[in-house]
Amino acid sequence: MRNQAGFRNQTDWEERAGQWLRDHDSEIFAGLGRFLRLPSISTLPEHAQDVQATARFLAEELQRLGVPRVELIPTAGHPLVYGEWTGVSGRPTVLIYGHYDVQPVDPVDQWKSDPFTPTLKEGDRLYARGASDDKGPVWAHLAALQALLQTAPGRSAGIAGSESPLPINVKLLFEGEEEVSSKHLMEFVNQNAQQLSCDLIVISDTTLYAPGVPAVCYGLRGIVACQIDVFGPAHDLHSGTYGGVVANPVHELSRLLASFHDEQGRVNVDGFYEDVRPLSAAERRSWASLPFDPHALEQEAGVPALAGEPVYTPLERMWARPTLEVNGIWGGFQGSGTKTIIPASAHAKVTCRLVPDQDPVRVLDCLEAAVRQRLPATVRAQFTRMEGGRAWIADPGHPALQKAAAALRQGFGAEPVFIRMGGSIPVVSTFSQALQKPVVLMGFSLPNENFHAPNEHVHLDNLRAGMRTLVHYWLNL
Amino acid sequence: MRNQAGFRNQTDWEERAGQWLRDHDSEIFAGLGRFLRLPSISTLPEHAQDVQATARFLAEELQRLGVPRVELIPTAGHPLVYGEWTGVSGRPTVLIYGHYDVQPVDPVDQWKSDPFTPTLKEGDRLYARGASDDKGPVWAHLAALQALLQTAPGRSAGIAGSESPLPINVKLLFEGEEEVSSKHLMEFVNQNAQQLSCDLIVISDTTLYAPGVPAVCYGLRGIVACQIDVFGPAHDLHSGTYGGVVANPVHELSRLLASFHDEQGRVNVDGFYEDVRPLSAAERRSWASLPFDPHALEQEAGVPALAGEPVYTPLERMWARPTLEVNGIWGGFQGSGTKTIIPASAHAKVTCRLVPDQDPVRVLDCLEAAVRQRLPATVRAQFTRMEGGRAWIADPGHPALQKAAAALRQGFGAEPVFIRMGGSIPVVSTFSQALQKPVVLMGFSLPNENFHAPNEHVHLDNLRAGMRTLVHYWLNL
Numbered sequence: 001m002r003n004q005a006g007f008r009n010q011t012d013w014e015e016r017a018g019q020w021l022r023d024h025d026s027e028i029f030a031g032l033g034r035f036l037r038l039p040s041i042s043t044l045p046e047h048a049q050d051v052q053a054t055a056r057f058l059a060e061e062l063q064r065l066g067v068p069r070v071e072l073i074p075t076a077g078h079p080l081v082y083g084e085w086t087g088v089s090g091r092p093t094v095l096i097y098g099h100y101d102v103q104p105v106d107p108v109d110q111w112k113s114d115p116f117t118p119t120l121k122e123g124d125r126l127y128a129r130g131a132s133d134d135k136g137p138v139w140a141h142l143a144a145l146q147a148l149l150q151t152a153p154g155r156s157a158g159i160a161g162s163e164s165p166l167p168i169n170v171k172l173l174f175e176g177e178e179e180v181s182s183k184h185l186m187e188f189v190n191q192n193a194q195q196l197s198c199d200l201i202v203i204s205d206t207t208l209y210a211p212g213v214p215a216v217c218y219g220l221r222g223i224v225a226c227q228i229d230v231f232g233p234a235h236d237l238h239s240g241t242y243g244g245v246v247a248n249p250v251h252e253l254s255r256l257l258a259s260f261h262d263e264q265g266r267v268n269v270d271g272f273y274e275d276v277r278p279l280s281a282a283e284r285r286s287w288a289s290l291p292f293d294p295h296a297l298e299q300e301a302g303v304p305a306l307a308g309e310p311v312y313t314p315l316e317r318m319w320a321r322p323t324l325e326v327n328g329i330w331g332g333f334q335g336s337g338t339k340t341i342i343p344a345s346a347h348a349k350v351t352c353r354l355v356p357d358q359d360p361v362r363v364l365d366c367l368e369a370a371v372r373q374r375l376p377a378t379v380r381a382q383f384t385r386m387e388g389g390r391a392w393i394a395d396p397g398h399p400a401l402q403k404a405a406a407a408l409r410q411g412f413g414a415e416p417v418f419i420r421m422g423g424s425i426p427v428v429s430t431f432s433q434a435l436q437k438p439v440v441l442m443g444f445s446l447p448n449e450n451f452h453a454p455n456e457h458v459h460l461d462n463l464r465a466g467m468r469t470l471v472h473y474w475l476n477l
Numbered sequence: 478m479r480n481q482a483g484f485r486n487q488t489d490w491e492e493r494a495g496q497w498l499r500d501h502d503s504e505i506f507a508g509l510g511r512f513l514r515l516p517s518i519s520t521l522p523e524h525a526q527d528v529q530a531t532a533r534f535l536a537e538e539l540q541r542l543g544v545p546r547v548e549l550i551p552t553a554g555h556p557l558v559y560g561e562w563t564g565v566s567g568r569p570t571v572l573i574y575g576h577y578d579v580q581p582v583d584p585v586d587q588w589k590s591d592p593f594t595p596t597l598k599e600g601d602r603l604y605a606r607g608a609s610d611d612k613g614p615v616w617a618h619l620a621a622l623q624a625l626l627q628t629a630p631g632r633s634a635g636i637a638g639s640e641s642p643l644p645i646n647v648k649l650l651f652e653g654e655e656e657v658s659s660k661h662l663m664e665f666v667n668q669n670a671q672q673l674s675c676d677l678i679v680i681s682d683t684t685l686y687a688p689g690v691p692a693v694c695y696g697l698r699g700i701v702a703c704q705i706d707v708f709g710p711a712h713d714l715h716s717g718t719y720g721g722v723v724a725n726p727v728h729e730l731s732r733l734l735a736s737f738h739d740e741q742g743r744v745n746v747d748g749f750y751e752d753v754r755p756l757s758a759a760e761r762r763s764w765a766s767l768p769f770d771p772h773a774l775e776q777e778a779g780v781p782a783l784a785g786e787p788v789y790t791p792l793e794r795m796w797a798r799p800t801l802e803v804n805g806i807w808g809g810f811q812g813s814g815t816k817t818i819i820p821a822s823a824h825a826k827v828t829c830r831l832v833p834d835q836d837p838v839r840v841l842d843c844l845e846a847a848v849r850q851r852l853p854a855t856v857r858a859q860f861t862r863m864e865g866g867r868a869w870i871a872d873p874g875h876p877a878l879q880k881a882a883a884a885l886r887q888g889f890g891a892e893p894v895f896i897r898m899g900g901s902i903p904v905v906s907t908f909s910q911a912l913q914k915p916v917v918l919m920g921f922s923l924p925n926e927n928f929h930a931p932n933e934h935v936h937l938d939n940l941r942a943g944m945r946t947l948v949h950y951w952l953n954l
Contacts, residue, residue, distance in 0.1 A: 221717060225815045234779020238929070239802045240698060240900030243830050244794035245774065247784035250803040250825075251738060258735035261728060297722065302711020307724035307855040317721035325716045326727040327818050328809030333826055338702045338863055340828050340901075341804050348727075349810055351817050353720050378784040386815055423717030424817075452715065 009153060010167070010475045016151035017471045021143065021464065028467075029126070029460065031061070032139040035100075036118040036128040042078055042101035042180045051176045054100050055079045058138075058174055065146055067172070075184035078176030086169040092199040092477050093169035095435070097427065098138035099178030099205065102130035103452045110454035124460040131458040133451035137204035137444050138174060140463045144470035145170065168474045171198055178205075178427070181387065186430045193434045200400050200477070201431045206443035208462065209417050210291065214408035214469070217441035218396045219319065219420030220428055222354030224363050224388030228253070228371055229347050231380045236332070236341040246342050247378035250331045253346040256374050260324050265308045267324045267352075271366040277356040279320050287315045290417055300448060319420035323353040324367075353422065360388035389426040394438055403476060404440045411469025412462075442469065486630060487644070487952045493628035494948045498620065498941065505623075505944075506603070506937065508538070509616040512577075513595040513605040519555055519578035519657045528653045531577050532556045535615075535651055542623055544649070552661035555653030563646040569676040569954050570646035572912070574904065575615035576655030576682065579607035580929045587931035601937040608935040610928035614681035614921050615651060617940045621947035622647065645951045648675055655682075655904070658864065663907045670911045677877050677954070678908045681943065683920035686894050687768065691885035691946070694918035695873045696796065696897030697905055699831035701840050701865030705730070705848055706824050708857045713809070713818040723819050724855035727808045730823040733851050737801050742785045744801045744829075748843040754833040756789075756797050764792045767894055777925065796897035800830040801844075830899065837865035866903040869916070877915045880953060885919060888946025889939075919946065 021028070040054035041047040055072055062070045062083040073080040078101065086093060105115040113119040115129040126136070145166065152165035173196065175185040189196060209215040232249035233242070262268045294306055294314055308317040327350065332343030352363055368383045375381050394401060396418040408416040425441075432439050444466030450456045498505070517531035518524040532549055539547045539560040550557040555578065563570060582592040590596040592606040603613070622643065629642035650673065652662040666673060686692040709726035710719070739745045771783055771791055785794040808823030810816035829840055845860045852858050871878060873895040885893040902918075909916050921943030927933045 221720075223717070223817065225817075232780060235930075237778055238900065239800070239804060239828060240700070240830055240898070241924070242778055242795070243698075243800040243802050243899055244798050245783045245785045245791045246778050246780055247782075248802055250806045251734065254731040254734035254803070254806070255738075257728065257731035261732075301714055301719055301723050303709060303723055303855060304857065305724075305855045306722045307853075308722045314722045318719070321721050323716070323720040325720050325725055325817075325819060326731070326809070327716060327816055328811050328820065329727045329731070329823065330807045330811045332803070332805035334805050334807045334824075338826065338828060339804055340700065340702075340802075342802060343805065346806065347811075349815065351716060351815060353717060376784075378780060378782045380781065421717070422720055423715065447718070453712070 013148070013151060013153060013167075014471055014475050017147040018468055020147045020151050021467050021471075025464070028139070028143045032126075032136065033118045035135050035139060036130055037116055039116045040101045040130070040176060041104050042177050044104060048078070051078045051101060055081050055176055058100050061142060062172065065142065066149060073188065075188065077180070077184045080176070080185060080188060081172070081174040083172035084170070085164045085166060086171070088164045088166060088169050091168050093171065093197070094474070094477070095171045095173060095196055095198040095201045095431070096141050097173050097201060097203045097431065098141065099134050099175050100138065101176040101179050102133070102135070103179050105129050105454070107454060112455055115456070125457045126460055127455060127457040129456050132445040132449035132456050134178070134205045136458040136463050137466065140444055140466040141172075141204065141470060144467045144474070147467065147471055148474060166474070168477060171196060182427045185427060189427070189430050189434045196435060198435060198437055200437055201435065201439040203425070203428065203439060203441050204443050204466065205425060206421060206441045207445045207447045208443065209419050211446060212412070212414050213291070214412040214414060214416040214465075215419045215443075216396070216401050216404050216408065216416060217419055217421050217443070218401060219356070219393040220391060221319070221322070221422055221424050222358065222360060222389050222391035222429070223351055223424040223426070224354060224360040225349070225351045225386035226364060226367060227347065227349055227384040227386065228256070229345060229382040229384070230256070230375065231345045231382070232378070233342060233344050235344050239340040239342050242342055247376065248342050249346040249379055250343055252375055252379045253329070253331065253348060256371065257326055257329070257348060259374055260370070264310060267322065269324070269366050269370045272322065272324070272363065275357045275359060275362065276322060279316060283320075284316065286418065287319070288313065290315065290419070318422040320355055322355050322358060325351055325353070327351055353424065354391045356391045356393045358391065360390060364388070389424060389429050392429045392432055392439070393420070398438050400438045400440055404442050404473060407469045407473035407476065408442060410472040411467075412465040490625070490628060490630060490644070491948055491952050494624040495945060497624045497628050498944050498948075502941070505616070505620045509603075509613065510595045512612050512616060513607055514593055516593045517578045517607070517653060518581050519654050521581060525555070528555045528578060532558050532653055535577050538619060539649065542619065543626060550665065552665065554657070554661045557653070557662060557665060558649070558651040560649035561647070562641045562643060563648070565641045565643060565646050568645050570648065570674070571951070571954070572648045572650060572673055572675040572678045572908070573618050574650050574678060574680045574908065575618065576611050576652050577615065578653040578656050579610070579612070580656050582606050582931070584931060589932055592933070602934045603937055604932060604934040606933050609922040609926035609933050611655065611682045613935040613940050614943065617921055617943040618649075618681065618947060621944045621951070624944065624948055625951060643951070645954060648673060659904045659907075662904060666904070666907050666911045673912060675912060675914055677914055678912065678916040680902070680905065680916060680918050681920050682902060683898060683918045684922045684924045685920065685939065686896050688923060689889070689891050690768070691889040691891060691893040691942075692896045692920070693873065693878050693881050693885065693893060694896055694898050694920070695878060696833070696870040697868060698796070698799070698899055698901050699835065699837060699866050699868035699906070700828055700901040700903075701831060701837040702826070702828045702863035703841055703844060704824065704826055704861040704863065705733070706822060706859040706861070707733070707852065708822045708859070709855070710819060710821050712821050716817040716819050719819055724853065725819050726823040726856055727820055729852055729856045730806070730808065730825060733848065734803055734806070734825060736851055737847070741787060744799065746801070746843050746847045749799070749801070749840065752834045752836060752839065753799060756793060760797075761793065763895065764796070765790065767792065767896070795899040797832055799832050799835060802828055802830070804828055830901065831868045833868045833870045835868065837867060841865070866901060866906055869906045869909060870897070871915055875915050877917055881917045881919050881950060884946045884950035884953065887949040888944075889942040
């Protein structure tokens with residue numbers, strides 16, 4: 001009854017929730033400050049207790065909010081925090097996912113304020129590790145739910161039993177290992193699809209397209225990784241004594257890596273592009289209409305000129321073309337001065353970004369075949385396969401994505417755009433495949449907020465707009 | 478008078494000296510043991526006092542021998558030890574050079590006995606750091622001189638004044654920085670050519686051609702070094718966000734390094750071979766007659782197959798062809814697992830082995846021009862020049878070299894060969910140019926005695942043969 005009444009007056013409710021958010025602004029961000037003070041660096045064993053404490057903090061926040069079922073779910077790694085408030089009949093169930101772990105803070109001497117002492121500077125920028133990725137956006141979700149709860153139509157009359165005063169059914173799932181592979185979360189999702197069943201998954205771990213331009217992201221690239229080791233002599237050899245008759249593994253690795261791209265920046269590996277889904281003319285037109293300044297991108301990256309396949313625009317290259325990237329290389333002497341050796345071995349870390357419909361295993365097969373075929377008999381090679389995940393793509397015309405765009409328009413007061421992104425969020429594919437429901441990616445961070453780098457920060461105004469967006473979204477789903 | 482009498486009876490003297498060496502064998506090697514116990518690692522600051530102590534030890538040995546003028550010559554680095562015993566009229570002056578410093582002992586856990594506790598094993602192999610390079614050969618020189626002194630014709634009647642009882646005039650010059658560039662020795666030689674004036678320079682810091690095959694080395698390759706740094710983005714970039722539009726410095730460096738050789742293993746840099754002196758037909762014939770087993774070389778190097786320019790034999794490639802070798806490479810992520818970055822930079826250490834008549838500066842000019850020309854505008858390059866030295870070559874027909882061969886034939890009881898070597902001994906060029914006299918390289922070590930590696934050792938029988946060789950050489954010059 002109450003809920004139906006609520007929905008007749010959803011515009012009122014949205015206004016009340018908006019007012020509540022304005023009235024409780026400092027309280028909300030004080031809470032975010034407590035969240036950001038917890039150094040939940042998931043990759044560093046010495047912070048394992050801090051990660052645990054952050055999980056407990058988040059679970060307690062959900063309880064404080066009134067979520068009737070809150071669980072701290074242990075894994076072989078860091079715990080999951082799960083909250084569930086369902087029972088609203090006739091309304092969709094939304095699974096909200098986020099992560100409470102953060103990246104390391106090295107090099108810490110490049111931070112202008114302590115990474116775990118949230119510091120407000122330059123107007124509305126809050127500096128702290130995790131402010132942008134992903135504690136700020138997680139907090140926006142909690143604040144939006146709280147605003148709806150505090151201003152729910154039946155609230156003044158008291159809430160009966162465990163019946164939810166929310167306009168949607170929610171399942172909240174936060175992990176502490178997003179920065180270290182999400183391995184245990186993915187296991188949990190795959191093994192608990194029933195518990196997590198929903199109509200829609202919403203994730204706020206992406207960014208606006210640009211300042212003032214909110215975005216719904218409907219595509220992410222996949223990724224696959226390998227290591228290539230080239231072995232030559234049994235041990236480093238004297239380059240005077242043996243130079244001229246012994247193949248140098250660094251030369252052979254260089255030659256191999258150089259062979260992976262042609263002069264046009266295209267990946268030169270047989271079969272690499274075979275399954276690539278072509279860009280549609282409509283999509284190319286849509287992206288061509290997005291504001292884009294190549295010089296700004298050059299400046300942001302700190303490069304003298306952009307590179308890549310000339311037949312595609314920069315956005316197309318970043319969002320819809322696969323890449324083969326050497327992430328690291330090493331071999332032989334790296335000290336100061338000179339050491340006259342033929343190194344015994346040389347090594348490269350390689351990742352490929354994948355697009356629909358590339359298969360990670362098939363891509364690695366192609367790559368390994370090229371390695372085996374191209375290296376001469378004077379050296380030996382080892383090819384080690386590492387983790388991978390397919391690209392993810394959604395239909396931007398799906399109602400859940402269209403309503404997300406409408407919510408962003410309302411929350412940010414600006415026209416949203418539909419974009420893809422070049423990065424990979426492996427859990428998106430996991431959710432999509434395990435739960436067989438649409439995933440909506442709507443982020444409140446900006447691309448240049450130094451996530452994973454010193455001086456990470458978030459614009460509080462974007463978090464506020466995000467809260468308004470979510471309030472609108474939940475009321476209008 | 479005495480000397481002339483001595484030379485009439487030089488065969489007698491040689492026999493007496495040989496007998497003296499046999500009679501004092503354990504005494505001689507006990508002395509070498511004391512020399513080897515001193516950890517004179519020149520590159521490690523914590524061993525600076527040990528290097529000093531080793532210089533003093535050597536100076537005291539010269540004094541004990543009876544050398545009338547012995548000096549410990551300080552330099553900005555480790556001291557030189559100088560001894561001079563001249564005054565023998567009508568006889569040539571020989572400058573004997575060697576080094577008393579040694580390489581570090583890392584990885585020390587791979588040594589089967591303590592590197593500074595000389596240990597006799599497997600018959601006549603003496604294990605210790607420096608045994609082969611170069612304390613053993615230096616000690617052979619001192620022992621040969623001592624044997625000649627102790628058995629000199631006038632000896633039983635007493636030696637008058639400072640008149641030398643030796644069959645030659647000798648200048649002995651030992652340095653403590655051979656393993657760290659010989660910089661101060663080279664300065665000293667260039668600034669003191671008058672003091673060092675001589676008829677011949679003799680150096681025992683090379684090896685036999687093979688077990689049982691003594692060699693006079695009449696050519697060494699030169700060397701020149703540089704570092705190539707390729708800079709891309711201002712800092713490491715997220716390979717998802719930026720992959721496809723930003724040039725990867727590792728790719729560009731790999732492409733550059735790959736371009737440095739053609740498919741035949743020939744260096745593909747304009748001008749690189751321009752000054753290379755062609756091999757004479759006679760030299761090629763001479764080397765073709767040397768015993769050589771390519772499979773033994775493969776096994777020694779631990780490679781599945783030899784590599785290099787197919788139009789030259791392995792010995793020609795090692796001794797008379799220049800090389801361009803990447804001694805080390807690094808850039809980006811080298812840890813375990815995956816880090817999805819486009820690295821900000823990539824780096825390579827490069828050395829070229831030079832042959833007559835290549836000019837080190839010209840070779841670097843060619844290399845730098847190729848770097849500048851071949852890298853695209855999407856990255857920036859830095860080219861840093863490091864130390865270098867020309868190749869050295871002598872005329873194997875020169876009487877000093879022919880007599881050295883005769884001495885080796887006598888000392889080792891085996892037919893010596895004339896060879897070149899692939900390595901570089903920069904001081905050889907320095908002596909040759911500063912003193913304008915022939916240099917004779919006659920070594921008593923073997924190529925596989927693990928110099929610069931764990932378990933360095935020397936075959937005492939070769940040192941004994943070396944002592945006999947030197948006795949014969951000094952008596953027959």
